[in-house]
Amino acid sequence: MRCPAFCFFLASAAAILPHNAILILVDVDQYTYYIDSSQIENKISGSTKTILPVHIHGMLTDMDAVLQIVDQYNLKVIEDVVGF
Numbered sequence: 467m468r469c470p471a472f473c474f475f476l477a478s479a480a481a482i483l484p485h486n487a488i489l490i491l492v493d494v495d496q497y498t499y500y501i502d503s504s505q506i507e508n509k510i511s512g513s514t515k516t517i518l519p520v521h522i523h524g525m526l527t528d529m530d531a532v533l534q535i536v537d538q539y540n541l542k543v544i545e546d547v548v549g550f
Contacts, residue, residue: 478520478546488513503531510539520546 479489490509495502501519517536519527529545536543 478518478548481546482518487516490514498525500525500527501532503528503535506532506535510535510541514539514541516542516544518544518546520548522548 479491482489492509493502493505494500499522501517506517517532519529519532521527527545532543535541
């Protein structure tokens with residue numbers, strides 16, 4: 467699972483542990499602190515199944531860019547809307 471390096475108290479990341487998934491952190495955009503969609507593809511491997519963008523403080527991640535990558539690699543997306 468790919469997740470932004472800036473997560474709310476790592477609760478987003480901890481949610482995958484009971485499922486024996488391996489967490490790979492993706493760098494965040496220096497201005498928004500949300501997952502940097504330009505960095506997602508660098509972290510995708512053959513075992514990647516899911517991308518977990520985190521929306522924090524009422525601000526949305528650039529989901530158009532995330533969904534384009536999800537479609538291209540046939541992945542799943544699970545959104546964390548903490549702070550809404």
